[in-house]
Amino acid sequence: xxxxxxxxxxxxxxxxxxxxxxxxxxxxxxxxxxxxxxxxxxxxxxxxxxxxxxxxxxxxxxxxxxxxxxxxxxxxxxxxxxxxxxxxxxxxxxxxxxxxxxxxxxxxxxxxxxxxxxxxxxxxxxxxxxxxxxxxxxxxxxxxxxxxxxxxxxxxxxxxxxxxxxxxxxxxxxxxxxxxxxxxxxxxxxxxxxxxxxxxxxxxxxxxxxxxxxxxxxxxxxxxxxxxxxxxxxxxxxxxxxxxxxxxx
Amino acid sequence: xxxxxxxxxxxxxxxxxxxxxxxxxxxxxxxxxxxxxxxxxxxxxxxxxxxxxxxxxxxxxxxxxxxxxxxxxxxxxxxxxxxxxxxxxxxxxxxxxxxxxxxxxxxxxxxxxxxxxxxxxxxxxxxxxxxxxxxxxxxxxxxxxxxxxxxxxxxxxxxxxxxxxxxxxxxxxxxxxxxxxxxxxxxxxxxxxxxxxxxxxxxxxxxxxxxxxxxxxxxxxxxxxxxxxxx
Numbered sequence: 001x002x003x004x005x006x007x008x009x010x011x012x013x014x015x016x017x018x019x020x021x022x023x024x025x026x027x028x029x030x031x032x033x034x035x036x037x038x039x040x041x042x043x044x045x046x047x048x049x050x051x052x053x054x055x056x057x058x059x060x061x062x063x064x065x066x067x068x069x070x071x072x073x074x075x076x077x078x079x080x081x082x083x084x085x086x087x088x089x090x091x092x093x094x095x096x097x098x099x100x101x102x103x104x105x106x107x108x109x110x111x112x113x114x115x116x117x118x119x120x121x122x123x124x125x126x127x128x129x130x131x132x133x134x135x136x137x138x139x140x141x142x143x144x145x146x147x148x149x150x151x152x153x154x155x156x157x158x159x160x161x162x163x164x165x166x167x168x169x170x171x172x173x174x175x176x177x178x179x180x181x182x183x184x185x186x187x188x189x190x191x192x193x194x195x196x197x198x199x200x201x202x203x204x205x206x207x208x209x210x211x212x213x214x215x216x217x218x219x220x221x222x223x224x225x226x227x228x229x230x231x232x233x234x235x236x237x238x239x240x241x242x243x244x245x246x247x248x249x
Numbered sequence: 250x251x252x253x254x255x256x257x258x259x260x261x262x263x264x265x266x267x268x269x270x271x272x273x274x275x276x277x278x279x280x281x282x283x284x285x286x287x288x289x290x291x292x293x294x295x296x297x298x299x300x301x302x303x304x305x306x307x308x309x310x311x312x313x314x315x316x317x318x319x320x321x322x323x324x325x326x327x328x329x330x331x332x333x334x335x336x337x338x339x340x341x342x343x344x345x346x347x348x349x350x351x352x353x354x355x356x357x358x359x360x361x362x363x364x365x366x367x368x369x370x371x372x373x374x375x376x377x378x379x380x381x382x383x384x385x386x387x388x389x390x391x392x393x394x395x396x397x398x399x400x401x402x403x404x405x406x407x408x409x410x411x412x413x414x415x416x417x418x419x420x421x422x423x424x425x426x427x428x429x430x431x432x433x434x435x436x437x438x439x440x441x442x443x444x445x446x447x448x449x450x451x452x453x454x455x456x457x458x459x460x461x462x463x464x465x466x467x468x469x470x471x472x473x474x475x476x477x478x479x480x
Contacts, residue, residue: 024352032349036335043337043376103385104331107301108392111327112350113319248303248317 029114033122038129040099047095048130055088055138059145068146078208081142082201085135086168090190092130093172096123097180106180106247116244124173124239131165153211160211163228164204170232171196174239177246196235203227250313252277252400252431253298258307260293260455267293269455270307275433275448277312277399280426282442282463283435284474285452291435292330294452295404298433299327311400323351326398328406332389336378340369340388343377344395351396363391367417383411390418394425401425403434407441419444439471449474 041048062080066073100106109119139161143150150157175192179185194201203224210221217225253275260268268290275281285291296302298309300316311321327333334343341360348356364370367387377385393401401422407415422445426432436442443449443463451459451474459474467474 024349029350029352032346036338036346039342040335040337099335102336103334104329105333105335107296107299107327107329107331108333108347109350110301111299111322111325111333112347113323113352114350115319244317248301 026115026118030118030122030125033109033114033119034125034129037096037099037123037126041095041126041130047092048133051088051091051130051134052137054091055084055134056141058084058087059138059141063145068148073146074213075209077146077148077212078210079205080146081139081208081212082164082205084138084142085131085165086194086197086201087190088134088138089131089165089168089172090193092134093127093169093176093193094186094189096127096173096176098176098185101180110247116247117240119247120173120177120239120243123176124169127173128166128169131169132162135161135165148212149214150212152214153216156217157208157211160204160207160225160228163225163232164200164208166232167200167204167228167235168193168197170235170239171200174235174243174246177243200228200231203231250277251275251310252279252312253433254310255294255298256308256310258294258297258304258309260290260297260302261305267455268297268304271452271455271457273450273457273460275431277431278426278429279448280422280432280446281434281448281450282439282446283433283450283452284437284439284442285435286475289452290455291452292404295402295433295435296329299325299329299402301327301329323396324398325400325402326393326396328389328393328401328403330404332385332392334377334385334388334392337376339374339376340364340380341373343388344392347392347395353396359395363395364388366394366421367391368413381411383414386410387414387417390414390421394421398430400431400433403432405436405438406434407436407438415441439467439474443468443471451475 100109139150142148171193172189175189179188179192182188207217207221207224251274255271255273258268258271259266271294283291283295293302297304298316300322309316312324314321341364344360344363345356348359353359361370361373364373367390369384369388369391372380372384377388380388406418410418419441422432426445432445434442446463448461449459449463449467450457
């Protein structure tokens with residue numbers, strides 16, 4: 001059925017003039033989303049406090065389970081650290097799009113003239129900052145409890161941490177969007193994220209273990225760094241391409 | 250050029266067709282009341298017009314542009330079932346976030362201006378979580394009007410409003426209509442809606458059962474439309 005709603009007065013009197021396009025850069029919009037998320041989180045500190053507390057508890061409990069001075073521990077120190085980051089990170093990432101379900105805030109963002117990719121990046125940068133904050137607290141505690149001299153290869157360790165954290169951020173933020181309307185999203189997010197994270201986690205674990213043992217990045221382990229960078233690039237690109245379909249359906 | 254052109258829109262939820270080949274054209278300056286019983290498809294249609302959901306078939310054009318284009322979204326103001334405001338942010342912060350996303354030249358000035366127009370200037374620094382339902386709704390109205398959109402899409406705008414909020418909203422909608430804005434609103438509250446509606450579209454089980462000008466008979470007897478076209 002074709003229906004046309006028109007009156008002579010409405011049709012004739014109103015002329016819609018094309019408007020000048022407001023000049024706001026994409027970066028400014030991305031920053032608006034990032035700042036909004038960080039400000040919201042800082043007001044409640046729900047995810048940040050839970051994540052930091054969780055990582056500290058895990059680190060303390062594991063220190064009772066293993067002998068930190070043993071040679072065997074040196075072989076999985078990086079693995080332990082990244083497991084802590086991943087589990088604690090899930091608490092932050094779960095909140096990312098869940099925050100937008102309250103009051104249907106996501107509708108407000110989707111109706112605004114901002115590309116879904118920019119919305120995704122804004123939220124990913126906020127998550128990245130929060131995960132880095134958790135790691136900045138966790139790494140010194142890890143060094144203290146496990147007698148690990150993490151500052152020895154600080155620059156390279158920072159690079160591996162940044163690349164691994166971005167991998168966790170980008171996958172976690174994407175699946176946070178995908179699972180936002182699921183009732184069991186707290187369970188679904190880790191279930192979906194961890195299997196996909198395996199290549200990046202393995203590379204980050206190996207590199208971190210080497211760096212904590214005092215071995216710098218060299219020809220033997222540089223593949224892990226390349227894998228991390230490639231993983232970040234590919235999954236960032238995939239997320240940016242697919243996020244509009246995920247959010248609008 | 251139509252303000253809103255809905256062309257052959259179908260929407261399926263699984264196998265269930267929530268909308269069946271909906272065709273509707275809303276001309277600039279019209280004020281359309283989208284009527285229908287619960288589950289008729291009003292909200293689904295409004296969400297598709299607003300670009301919040303994609304149709305299974307067909308398309309929606311806003312002033313000639315696809316609704317998912319930024320150009321189109323800049324020209325619409327949406328007020329859905331939820332208020333789309335952040336509880337942890339203040340009233341002014343909420344409006345400034347959206348003012349920035351819409352690229353307004355002075356976000357703070359725009360936010361304060363709309364807080365004043367909706368009678369919320371005294372609580373501009375109060376967190377939204379501390380607001381009453383009516384205050385939240387007024388702030389949501391301010392958010393929808395903030396960027397001076399040419400097309401206003403409101404889903405049940407009068408629901409759960411106190412008298413003051415209804416008065417504020419009716420004044421704003423009347424002003425917007427007088428200024429030549431196009432208004433599409435879904436509602437159950439015919440009395441309030443028909444005050445400003447120039448046109449009426451009735452949805453029955455996902456189909457447009459009636460679309461045309463609002464008549465005096467509809468205003469005098471709000472049940473007439475349902476009795477006549479839903480039988």
